[in-house]
Amino acid sequence: GAGVSQSPRYKVAKRGQDVALRCDPISGHVSLFWYQQALGQGPEFLTYFQNEAQLDKSGLPSDRFFAERPEGSVSTLKIQRTQQEDSAVYLCASSPQGGFQQPQHFGDGTRLSIL
Amino acid sequence: QKEVEQNSGPLSVPEGAIASLNCTYSDRGSQSFFWYRQYSGKSPELIMSIYSNGDKEDGRFTAQLNKASQYVSLLIRDSQPSDSATYLCAAPGTNAGKSTFGDGTTLTVKP
Numbered sequence: 001g002a003g004v005s006q007s008p009r010y011k012v013a014k015r016g017q018d019v020a021l022r023c024d025p026i027s028g029h030v031s032l033f034w035y036q037q038a039l040g041q042g043p044e045f046l047t048y049f050q051n052e053a054q055l056d057k058s059g060l061p062s063d064r065f066f067a068e069r070p071e072g073s074v075s076t077l078k079i080q081r082t083q084q085e086d087s088a089v090y091l092c093a094s095s096p097q098g099g100f101q102q103p104q105h106f107g108d109g110t111r112l113s114i115l
Numbered sequence: 116q117k118e119v120e121q122n123s124g125p126l127s128v129p130e131g132a133i134a135s136l137n138c139t140y141s142d143r144g145s146q147s148f149f150w151y152r153q154y155s156g157k158s159p160e161l162i163m164s165i166y167s168n169g170d171k172e173d174g175r176f177t178a179q180l181n182k183a184s185q186y187v188s189l190l191i192r193d194s195q196p197s198d199s200a201t202y203l204c205a206a207p208g209t210n211a212g213k214s215t216f217g218d219g220t221t222l223t224v225k226p
Binding site: 045101105 | 119207215216219
């Protein structure tokens with residue numbers, strides 16, 4: 001498809017397990033963003049890539065969160081030793097150019113539930 | 116305090132009425148402003164962008180921007196039940212890599 005693709009759509013894990021969330025942005029898009037969205041709230045910024053470079057990771061809530069985009073296309077968000085407060089929808093977005101002052105195209109998200 | 120504030124609502128209007136959604140932002144360095152619509156359980160979808168002071172119209176939607184007042188709004192004319200959703204205001208600030216969203220206003224259009 002032509003849109004941003006995220007997998008899995010749903011993930012259930014036990015507290016303490018590691019999880020990996022995948023994002024496949026629109027082909028050719030330079031910028032890639034990860035967000036965390038809790039129920040009833042807006043998306044909260046986690047991290048930003050311009051091509052393969054992670055230019056901002058100031059929104060990652062702890063060192064248990066790690067993101068990469070090694071070839072400047074597909075990105076993976078990894079959460080180690082998951083906690084119940086990590087339960088949320090994780091959204092990935094991409095945009096054609098570098099920077100953040102432009103519209104973003106969102107994937108359908110991964111709904112993560114930590115038991 | 117969030118950098119982007121929206122009335123949480125819920126906002127309820129009858130079908131055919133005008134729905135008015137408001138947003139204020141704190142970063143005077145913001146240069147671009149976006150309205151996204153998010154249906155329940157779905158991802159945000161861009162519906163309007165505005166970059167200059169004044170009004171921008173697209174079909175039934177009008178975005179209004181006042182940088183001096185740090186205020187941006189979205190008007191939906193002839194509201195339809197299919198417009199029922201949460202509307203997110205985004206005002207990217209000067210911090211690198213951030214696109215700051217409000218918590219959204221939930222709109223219900225009653226037939």
